[in-house]
Amino acid sequence: MRRFFFLLAVVVMFAFNISNIFAAECDRECLIKMADDYLSALVTHTPGNMSFARDARTVENAKQIKPGEGLWKTATAGPTEFKIIVPDTFSQQVGGMVIMQSEGKPAQVGFRLKLSNGKIVEAEHLVSLLRGTEIPDTLKKVRPAIPMEIPYEYADSRGRLIHIAKSYYDAVDLNNGNLAPFADDCDRIENGYRTAPTGGHLGGVGIPGTAPRPAGLLGMVTCRSQINLQNFEYISDIVDRRVEIADTKTGLAIGFSNFRHKMDKKEYRLLNDPGRDKVERKYDPFDMIAMHIYKIWGGEIHQIDTVGVMAPFNTPSGW
Structure with a gap:
């Protein structure tokens, strides 16, 4: 009988500890x-x-x-x-x-x-x-589509959201916009400045279930084509990549990273730009510590919000 009560006490304590963990x-x-x-x-x-x-x-x-x-x-x-x-x-x-x-x-x-x-x-x-x-x-108000819940037919799993968010860094680092699934209506804002698309304004709010916003305006440079033009060749490397947060309900994923700029050249070539074949970037070496929030649905990146802080070249992550 004493053994029975001892085992019972062990079971109760185990259950109590498990309940505390949950x-x-x-x-x-x-x-x-x-x-x-x-x-x-x-x-x-x-x-x-x-x-x-x-x-x-x-x-x-x-x-x-x-x-x-x-x-x-x-x-x-x-x-x-x-x-x-x-x-x-x-x-x-x-x-x-x-x-x-x-x-x-x-x-x-x-x-x-x-x-x-x-x-x-x-x-x-x-x-x-x-x-x-x-x-x-x-930066006065959040874009309407950002907090919206994703309809079931367009929702991505957590693993898929993280995979897609990670692919953004590969696309920029390797100057290949086809490495990330950018939607035609992809809209990127960095430190309050719209950096893509350029050359025209996309109407509408890019809500799941509605027709994609047009991206074929004359001179329009999209999230994908901007990378393919080699606009980001001056970024030497993207280090300390961490994509650990994703919300399947809203299709939002967060990534932290460090955009490293060696700036060992002052001129960088461009591809398929009818107006120019190179761009000058006369900067000293620097890092850009960044956080990106991606709005993803239907397996594509539709919106990106970014905050970045300049730091000395080769700054460690702090972790």
Whole structure:
């Protein structure tokens, strides 16, 4: 009888521990709330309001900081209407992009949180102060299609979302736009500036289930053709690639990386550009620490939002 009660106690304790493990998993709503709470804590400069693991690490603009440093000290106002949150229950991570204030100035902020047993084990900030005091129209409100849920017929699996997001870096790095599945209506905004398409405006909002927006306007350079023109040959390498967050509900995936620019040439050749055969880029070597958010549905990249911060050449990731 004593042996029976001992085994029963072991089973109960095991079940209790297992239930605690599952209870520590953060679901989609929990991750979104964690992100909102974190952003609020940044503004109030109260890292103690968040549950950090004892060995938690925080990296801001590729440099390790402690809670209370960096944006924990400089944040002066919370997110505006521009706020993108991407939860991933599988990896227990949540990331996003917001417009907030740092030292009283508007800033585009990319962030990522990783949880383990309900506690933050990794926090990452990418802070880019906007030029001037005015927020550009592209960063005043999130584009309508970004937060939209993807209809079942057009939805991609988490693994597929991550694979497609990763392919973007190969396409840019190898100067081959065919290596990534860009939609004809692909629209890319970097630090508030629309960098693709160029040469014309795409109408509509690119909503799943509607006809693709036209990309055949005279002089139009798309996300794919821009790469095929060799416009990005001055990018020497893309290192520290990390694509770990994807949300199947909205078709959003997040990638962090470092675009390395050796700048060992001042002229770079272009292909199939009727107006020019080369371009001058007289810059010193530099890195661009970047975060991209991809809107993917139907197996194609439709929209890209990017925040990037310049750094010295060969800057380590901070991790």
